Amino acid sequence: MNALHRLSLPLISGLLIALPVYWAYPENLTPGRNAAIVAGWVGVGLILAGLLTMLRPPRVTEWLGGLERLYRWHKVLGILAYLALLLHPLALAADSWEESPQQAWSALDPLQQGWPGWLGWAALLGLMVGVGVSLARRLPYDIWRASHWLLGLAVMLAIAHLAALGHTHPLLGLPILALAFMLWQALRGGGLNARPFIVDHVAHPAADSVDVRIKPLTLPIEADTGQFVLAAFGAGPDFKGCGEFHPYPLTGVRLDGQISLGIKALGSCTRQLQTLNTGVAVRIQGPFGDFVSQDNVPPAIWLAGGAGIAPFIAKLRKGRLPSPTRLIYLYPDDAGAACLDELEELASHDAGLHLETRETGPRAPNLKAILPQASDLTGWHCHLCAPPAMLQAAVALLRARGVPDRHIHFEPFDFK
Known part of the structure; x- marks a missing residue:
């Protein structure tokens, strides 16, 4: 990933946050109310940036750094949006504290508010539940996917909240644009572009x-x-x-x-x-993606765990490798090993490929003993495809041994 790809998401997210704040920045208000309004529009910008990460056209995805990177940014932006929107009522309460604690509490208590306040709290609750459920790792896929509709409901409630407050600012179109994007993305996600x-x-x-x-x-x-x-x-x-x-x-x-x-x-x-x-x-x-591309790159280490051998053997079937490559294939037992005979046959016809196969059993492999030491990793690119726990352990170990992030390539296939 080059520097432009690494900076693309931070720059676009920053722009989507800064523009609403710049256009809607209040004047002649108390600091507390200023902070409340700014926090609300920062939340809107974060939601827009989060929706951007739901894009899946291959060329756009590749330009933004890959699907897995978009998924990680989507989660982070969702959490930040919730925190920014939570700050909105808290800042209003803090602004009223100097008048009286009772006045501050009235800014937080939905029972003391009319429809605008109820709609705002309902929007925040929908966003909170949607973010919390979507971050749960062991939920059934149907529940995980359905939880994202809570974000759509939260956006609709936020629009209603602004309208009930009498806002006619052109920026009210941003949440509406976000809602339209979500509906369009839902149609695409249902296979419209498949x-x-x-x-x-x-x-x-x-x-x-x-x-x-x-x-x-x-x-x-x-x-x-x-x-x-x-x-x-x-x-x-x-x-x-x-x-x-x-x-x-x-x-x-x-x-x-x-x-x-x-x-x-x-x-x-x-x-x-x-x-x-x-x-x-x-x-x-x-x-x-194409995390095992070897076009014009230095020597490589490939680490495959179980079914993670799939992208590597696919590359080997295309012909001889252009750079020296060390393939380390870890599998639990013979029944769980794929294409061992084919791997050995391919290695025998490619002098640039050094094949290491290890049966690890049911326990996690000792990666400290399996992966090369720091002195043998200098200048090498490391390509990893393995179950999540093994992948995380391998990335952490390679970083500890001095391998820069730009030399560590992987595509985890466990994200939803």
Whole structure:
């Protein structure tokens, strides 16, 4: 990621926050009321910036730093928006404190307020619940996705709150614009922009893993191995589809437009996909990322954990690597290992590839002993694809051993 990509989200978010505050900055008011109004419009700007991170056109996503980065920013901006909007009534109460504690409490107590106050508190409550539920990691996907509609409800209530207060400022159009964007994004997320495919072949390279080859029904996507797509599988004659968009790595791309997806059983939907059969309809969004690209880069270390071997073996199938590469493949047992024989065959024909395979058992692997020491990491790029816990441990260890962030590349496939 270059400097422009790293600065894109901070700059755009700052602009979306600064413009409403600049246009709506109050004059001739007390400091407390100034702070309250500014906090409210900062919250609106943060919500707009958060909605921006929901964009998924591949080129826009890549320019903004990748889908996983957008997801992390979306969570952070949502939390900050809630805090800014919470500051709005607190600043009003603080401004009234000098008059009397009772006056301050009346600014916070919904029972002492009319419709404008009730609508404002309802909007804040909707945002609070939506942010809290969306951050829960072990919620069912349907509940997690439905929680985002609370944000839409909060935006509508915020518009009603401003209208009830008698605001006619042109900036009232910003929340309306945000609401329109959310509705449009919901239609897109439901598959309005997805390409139709159909399952053509299903294979099981390892336990709880399935490799699915799908063919396009209209135009194919322009993709390369090592990237990933968002796919939603429908129902078939003997298969009950889950219909949810999840990220899957591309394990193969054919000239006729067919692509292969590697799917590991990690949750209810992906476990259901282990029984997938041919003829099932699939909707595809993407492609995204390419964290194992080796175009004009120094030597690389690839760390694969379990099903994380998928993007790496896809690159190896394309031919000899342009740079020396050390592939470390960690798997729990032989049943959970994918394509070991093929990996050894590919390594035997590529002098630039050094293959290390390790059976780790049910416990977490000892990455301190497995990954190279700091002196052997200088100048190397590290590409990681593994379960979340292993991925986080590996990134932390590489940073501790002096590897700069710009040399650590990964795409976690666990985000919703």
